[in-house]
Amino acid sequence: MEAFSAVQGRTVALPINDIDTDQIIPARYLKVTDKDGLGSACFSDWRYNADGSPKPEFPLNQTAYQGAQVLIAGHNFGCGSSREHAPWALMGAGFKAVISTYFADIFKNNALKNGLLPVVVDADTQQQLISLAQEDPTSEVSIDLASQTLTLPDGRAITFPIDPFSKYCLLNGVDQLGFLLGLENEIQSYEVDHRDRINTLAVS
Amino acid sequence: MAQTLFEKVWNSHLVKPQTAETPAVLYIDLHLVHEVTSPQAFTLLRERGLKVRRPDKTLATMDHSTPTTPRNLDGIIPVTDQQAAFQLDFLTKNCQEFGIPLYALGTENQGIVHVIGPEQGLTQPGMTIVCGDSHTSTHGAFGALAFGIGTSEVGHVLATQTLLQSKPKTMAIRVDGTLQPGVTAKDIILAIIAKIGVGGGTGYVLEYMGSAIRALSMEGRMTICNMSIEGGARAGMIAPDDTTYDYIAGRTYAPKGADWDRAVAQWRTLPTDPEATFDAEVVLDGDALIPMITYGTNPGMGMKITDRVPDPDHLGDVSQKIALDKALRYMDLQPGQSLLGKAVNVVFVGSCTNSRITDLREAARMIEGQRVAEGVRMMVVPGSQRVKAQAEAEGLDQIFRAAGAEWREAGCSMCIAMNGDQLQPGEYAVSTSNRNFEGRQGKGGRTFLASPLTAVATAINGVITDPRELLERV
Numbered sequence: 001m002e003a004f005s006a007v008q009g010r011t012v013a014l015p016i017n018d019i020d021t022d023q024i025i026p027a028r029y030l031k032v033t034d035k036d037g038l039g040s041a042c043f044s045d046w047r048y049n050a051d052g053s054p055k056p057e058f059p060l061n062q063t064a065y066q067g068a069q070v071l072i073a074g075h076n077f078g079c080g081s082s083r084e085h086a087p088w089a090l091m092g093a094g095f096k097a098v099i100s101t102y103f104a105d106i107f108k109n110n111a112l113k114n115g116l117l118p119v120v121v122d123a124d125t126q127q128q129l130i131s132l133a134q135e136d137p138t139s140e141v142s143i144d145l146a147s148q149t150l151t152l153p154d155g156r157a158i159t160f161p162i163d164p165f166s167k168y169c170l171l172n173g174v175d176q177l178g179f180l181l182g183l184e185n186e187i188q189s190y191e192v193d194h195r196d197r198i199n200t201l202a203v204s
Numbered sequence: 205m206a207q208t209l210f211e212k213v214w215n216s217h218l219v220k221p222q223t224a225e226t227p228a229v230l231y232i233d234l235h236l237v238h239e240v241t242s243p244q245a246f247t248l249l250r251e252r253g254l255k256v257r258r259p260d261k262t263l264a265t266m267d268h269s270t271p272t273t274p275r276n277l278d279g280i281i282p283v284t285d286q287q288a289a290f291q292l293d294f295l296t297k298n299c300q301e302f303g304i305p306l307y308a309l310g311t312e313n314q315g316i317v318h319v320i321g322p323e324q325g326l327t328q329p330g331m332t333i334v335c336g337d338s339h340t341s342t343h344g345a346f347g348a349l350a351f352g353i354g355t356s357e358v359g360h361v362l363a364t365q366t367l368l369q370s371k372p373k374t375m376a377i378r379v380d381g382t383l384q385p386g387v388t389a390k391d392i393i394l395a396i397i398a399k400i401g402v403g404g405g406t407g408y409v410l411e412y413m414g415s416a417i418r419a420l421s422m423e424g425r426m427t428i429c430n431m432s433i434e435g436g437a438r439a440g441m442i443a444p445d446d447t448t449y450d451y452i453a454g455r456t457y458a459p460k461g462a463d464w465d466r467a468v469a470q471w472r473t474l475p476t477d478p479e480a481t482f483d484a485e486v487v488l489d490g491d492a493l494i495p496m497i498t499y500g501t502n503p504g505m506g507m508k509i510t511d512r513v514p515d516p517d518h519l520g521d522v523s524q525k526i527a528l529d530k531a532l533r534y535m536d537l538q539p540g541q542s543l544l545g546k547a548v549n550v551v552f553v554g555s556c557t558n559s560r561i562t563d564l565r566e567a568a569r570m571i572e573g574q575r576v577a578e579g580v581r582m583m584v585v586p587g588s589q590r591v592k593a594q595a596e597a598e599g600l601d602q603i604f605r606a607a608g609a610e611w612r613e614a615g616c617s618m619c620i621a622m623n624g625d626q627l628q629p630g631e632y633a634v635s636t637s638n639r640n641f642e643g644r645q646g647k648g649g650r651t652f653l654a655s656p657l658t659a660v661a662t663a664i665n666g667v668i669t670d671p672r673e674l675l676e677r678v
Contacts, residue, residue, distance in 0.1 A: 022643060027268075031291050033291055034243070045643045105436065106352055110355075176356070183366070187364060
C-alpha cells in the first residue's frame with residue numbers, strides 16, 4: 001500500500017444520508033477478479049441514464065467538479081454490504097478522502113485498508129463543507145493525517161479522530177497483513193493452547 | 205466478573221488483546237469463502253508467496269453470481285455470463301491450488317454461504333466465524349460471534365487465521381411476549397430496524413433476548429441475526445439453548461458421542477451471566493407486533509403493514525426529510541398512502557434471510573391450492589441444494605409449481621441481482637430478502653421487504669396483502 005500523508009484538493013458534495021454500497025458500486029459490477037477499472041462504475045445508477053449517457057445534473061458529471069479528490073457525504077456513509085469494491089471504486093474515481101458525520105463500520109475498515117481516508121466531522125462543519133462545495137467548486141480543503149487536521153478554505157482547522165494503528169499503517173505505507181504475519185509465534189501458541197477446541201470442519 | 209455472551213466468545217478468541225497502539229487480534233474458527241469477495245485476496249496471497257494457513261478451517265461455496273436457471277440434460281447448471289463463469293472458474297482454481305474444500309455450483313451441498321454453514325452443522329455456539337459478506341451475522345443465531353469482512357481481511361484470515369478488530373460495544377435487544385398468528389421472525393427484525401434505524405447499531409454487537417426470541421425456531425433466529433447488519437451492527441447473537449442443540453444434533457459436522465456431551469456442556473456456559481451489563485438496551489413488545497413492510501429505500505424505512513407511508517414534511521430533521529423525500533420519489537409513493545392494495549409485478553421468496561426449509565414450508569402451506577395472481581411473477585429460490593432436495597422430497601416444489609410460481613436452483617438470486625435474476629426498471633417487488641436499496645434487485649427496480657407470509661399473500665392477491673387475511677389457509 002502507498003503511504004498516505006496529506007491531501008490538498010477540491011471537493012464535491014453528495015449531501016444524502018445513508019448512501020449505501022449498492023449506490024457506490026452496484027452489484028452487477030462485482031463480477032470482476034481484480035481491483036482496477038471500477039472508477040467509471042462508481043455511483044453508476046445515479047450517474048448515468050439507461051442509455052449510458054451521463055446525467056448532467058449529477059455533480060460528479062459536472063465540469064467544475066472534475067478532479068475533485070475529497071467527497072463530502074451525508075450521515076452514515078457506506079452502509080450495507082461488505083464489498084471492498086466500494087473503496088476501490090471511489091479511489092478509481094479519483095477520491096483520496098471522504099468527509100461525513102458518520103461512517104458505516106465495514107466500509108470504514110475497508111477504506112482504511114486501502115488508503116482512502118474517512119474523516120469524521122460534526123454536523124455544522126459538514127454543512128459548511130457542503131455549502132462551500134456547491135457555491136465555489138474551486139475551493140480547496142487540506143487534510144493532514146499526521147496532525148489529524150482538516151483545514152477549511154477560511155483557515156479554520158479541525159481535528160478528526162482515527163485509530164492509532166490505522167494511522168500508523170497509512171503514514172508508513174505498511175499493510176496490516178504484515179503486522180499479523182509478524183505474530184506467527186503468538187498464533188502458534190494460541191493454537192497449541194486451544195488444541196482441544198473442536199474444529200467443526202475436521203469432524204464428520 | 206459477569207460477562208455477556210459476546211464477551212465470553214471475544215475473550216476466548218484473543219490471540220493478542222487490544223492495546224493503546226493496536227487493535228485486538230482475534231482467532232477465527234471458521235472462514236467461509238465465496239466467489240465474489242475472494243478473488244483479489246487469493247491474488248494477494250499468490251503475489252506475496254503465502255499459503256492458506258488453515259485450509260481445514262476454510263470452506264468455499266458458489267452463490268452470488270450463480271444462475272438459478274434449470275439444469276441441462278447433463279445435469280449441469282449452465283453459466284452463460286462469461287464474466288461470472290470466469291469468476292467461478294477462478295474460485296475453483298484458487299480452492300484447488302490452496303487446498304480449500306469447495307461446494308461447487310450444482311453439487312449436492314452447494315448453496316448460499318449462510319445457509320450451508322448451519323445446515324452442515326459447521327456453525328456451532330461459541331465460535332468465531334467470518335466471511336466476505338455482511339450477512340455473516342446470520343450465524344450469530346447459534347451463539348457464535350460472526351461478522352462480515354472486506355476482501356483485505358479475507359486475505360488476512362486466509363494467511364493467518366486471525367483478524368485485527370477493535371472491541372465493539374454491546375446492545376441488548378429484548379423482545380418479550382407472544383407473536384400473534386401471521387407475525388414472524390422477519391416482522392420482529394424489520395420492527396427492530398425501523399426503531400433503531402440503519403445506523404443505530406453501528407459499533408455494537410447486538411444480543412437478542414426475551415421470551416419472543418426464545419420461542420423462535422433456529423431458522424427464525426437466523427432470520428433475525430441475518431439482518432443485524434441492516435441496523436449497522438457488527439454482529440447479532442442469540443444465546444444457545446436446547447432449540448440450538450436439537451438443531452445441530454446429528455448434522456454432518458456436529459460432534460458425535462462423547463464429543464457431543466462435552467460440547468453441549470461447554471455451550472451451556474456461554475449465555476450471558478445474570479449480572480452482566482450492556483452498553484445500550486432496546487425493548488420491543490412482541491405481543492403488539494403485526495406484519496411489517498418497508499416503504500422506502502433502506503431497511504430502516506419500515507412500518508406496520510396497516511400504517512400509511514410517512515410524510516417528509518412531518519420530519520423535524522432536514523437531512524432525514526430529504527432522505528425520505530428522495531426515497532418516496534424513487535419508490536413513486538405518496539405520503540399518507542396505504543401500501544395495502546398496491547399492485548406488484550414480482551414476488552421473490554429466497555435469500556439468506558428467508559430461504560430455509562421452514563420458510564418454504566410456511567410459504568407452501570399458504571399458497572397450496574391457490575394461484576399466483578395474473579400478471580405477477582413469483583420466484584421461489586431455495587437457499588441450498590439440500591434445502592431444495594428436502595423441499596422436493598416433501599412435495600413443496602409441486603405446490604409452488606401448481607400455483608404458477610417458478611421453482612429454481614439454489615443461490616442468492618434476486619436478492620443481489622448479479623446473476624441475471626432481476627427486476628426491470630420501475631417494477632415493484634415484495635421480497636423476503638434483506639435490502640431495499642435503490643437498484644438492489646435490478647436497476648430501477650422497487651423493493652418492499654416483508655415476511656414469506658406477506659410475500660405469498662401478496663402473490664395470491666396480486667396486490668400487497670396483510671397475510672392475516674389469508675390465515676385460514678395456513
